[in-house]
Amino acid sequence: MAKILLIEDEAAIRRVLNKILTEESKEYEVVEAEDGLAGMELVKNEDFDLILCDIKMPKMDGVEVLEAVKKVKPEIPVVMISGHGDLDTAVNTMKLGAFDYISKPPDLNRLLNTVRNALDRKELVVENSRLKKKVSKNYEMIGESEEIKHIKNIIEKVAHTDARVLVTGPNGTGKELVAHWLHQKSDRSKGPMIEVNCAAIPSELIESELFGHVKGAFTSANKDRAGKFEAANKGTIFLDEIGDMSLSAQAKVLRALQENKISRVGSDKDIKIDVRVIAATNKDLKKEIEENNFREDLYHRLAVILIEVPPLKERKEDIPLLVDYFSEKIAQEQGTHKKEFTSDAIEVLKNYDWRGNIRELRNVVERLFILGGKEITKEDVELFGSRF
Numbered sequence: 606m607a608k609i610l611l612i613e614d615e616a617a618i619r620r621v622l623n624k625i626l627t628e629e630s631k632e633y634e635v636v637e638a639e640d641g642l643a644g645m646e647l648v649k650n651e652d653f654d655l656i657l658c659d660i661k662m663p664k665m666d667g668v669e670v671l672e673a674v675k676k677v678k679p680e681i682p683v684v685m686i687s688g689h690g691d692l693d694t695a696v697n698t699m700k701l702g703a704f705d706y707i708s709k710p711p712d713l714n715r716l717l718n719t720v721r722n723a724l725d726r727k728e729l730v731v732e733n734s735r736l737k738k739k740v741s742k743n744y745e746m747i748g749e750s751e752e753i754k755h756i757k758n759i760i761e762k763v764a765h766t767d768a769r770v771l772v773t774g775p776n777g778t779g780k781e782l783v784a785h786w787l788h789q790k791s792d793r794s795k796g797p798m799i800e801v802n803c804a805a806i807p808s809e810l811i812e813s814e815l816f817g818h819v820k821g822a823f824t825s826a827n828k829d830r831a832g833k834f835e836a837a838n839k840g841t842i843f844l845d846e847i848g849d850m851s852l853s854a855q856a857k858v859l860r861a862l863q864e865n866k867i868s869r870v871g872s873d874k875d876i877k878i879d880v881r882v883i884a885a886t887n888k889d890l891k892k893e894i895e896e897n898n899f900r901e902d903l904y905h906r907l908a909v910i911l912i913e914v915p916p917l918k919e920r921k922e923d924i925p926l927l928v929d930y931f932s933e934k935i936a937q938e939q940g941t942h943k944k945e946f947t948s949d950a951i952e953v954l955k956n957y958d959w960r961g962n963i964r965e966l967r968n969v970v971e972r973l974f975i976l977g978g979k980e981i982t983k984e985d986v987e988l989f990g991s992r993f
Contacts (some may be wrong), residue, residue: 822871
């Protein structure tokens with residue numbers, strides 16, 4: 606059940622909003638506060654999924670409440686309630702981090718749509734925050750080769766900026782790992798990182814997935830839905846396999862990068878966004894441009910910084926470190942002890958032609974871990990390490 610805090614000094618407005626919300630959905634629990642100070646006490650002591658907050662109130666006004674909420678519980682979306690004379694202030698609160706604002710007297714559909722969208726955003730942010738706790742260890746960058754040192758050096762220089770980054774390289778080399786490092790080392794690390802696999806989404810759905818849609822935009826659009834760009838606001842969006850994106854979606858992404866705003870499918874309303882874009886591809890985008898499969902103007906917007914992740918065969922000196930890392934990680938996953946690999950076993954692995962790159966190496970290590978002895982030998986690798 607979604608728990609909504611309603612901070613409003615006018616009892617009549619509180620009653621109306623409470624009734625609208627609780628009659629709309631039995632999944633909404635509304636808690637009332639008569640002023641900003643009382644509201645902040647509740648915020649500090651209870652968990653809420655959404656805050657509806659009036660702007661003009663005694664003791665502590667809505668702007669002060671918004672600023673205080675963003676300090677103590679920044680993940681809670683705040684929707685401002687504005688009177689006619691407060692509209693300029695309401696718009697300015699968006700710059701301070703408010704999710705949206707609604708005017709008095711509240712329009713029923715506008716209120717309910719805003720509440721649903723804000724709750725959707727909160728769910729995405731919370732899920733992303735939960736995943737981030739797992740991500741820090743899952744996305745370690747292992748290796749001391751010159752190629753990896755070069756990539757780490759670029760990340761250190763670029764991460765704290767908002768420069769767009771295009772990560773290239775074959776499948777399985779760890780392009781998503783580079784994207785996560787860029788985000789985690791950036792000033793946006795406390796914000797969401799939203800991943801989109803452009804190759805996994807049907808072309809007819811990619812625009813809705815990225816930019817959201819309004820109710821009735823197409824047959825199955827039975828309610829308004831926020832897209833990934835909105836979910837990534839104040840954070841990072843990672844467009845993986847962007848070379849597989851349709852040309853029509855590319856045009857919309859280009860507009861988002863040029864104007865820092867998007868519009869949902871089926872709507873003419875512009876939505877301001879503050880998102881850092883990191884893209885990745887295993888394709889040669891310059892060749893795709895020549896074949897009219899990719900927009901050249903979008904390429905130049907994305908490729909402010911280029912990071913090329915080398916295949917494993919070009920950094921074989923990192924294989925011992927990677928094998929050790931995967932052995933320890935697999936042991937943790939299986940609740941057992943790490944297995945050591947003999948030096949001659951490592952030499953055999955170093956001489957493989959790793960067409961599947963890091964991903965393939967990880968699979969082979971797991972297979973050897975399961976089928977090999979207490980210590981993984983050259984014989985184990987030759988017997989069980991076949992990659993076919």
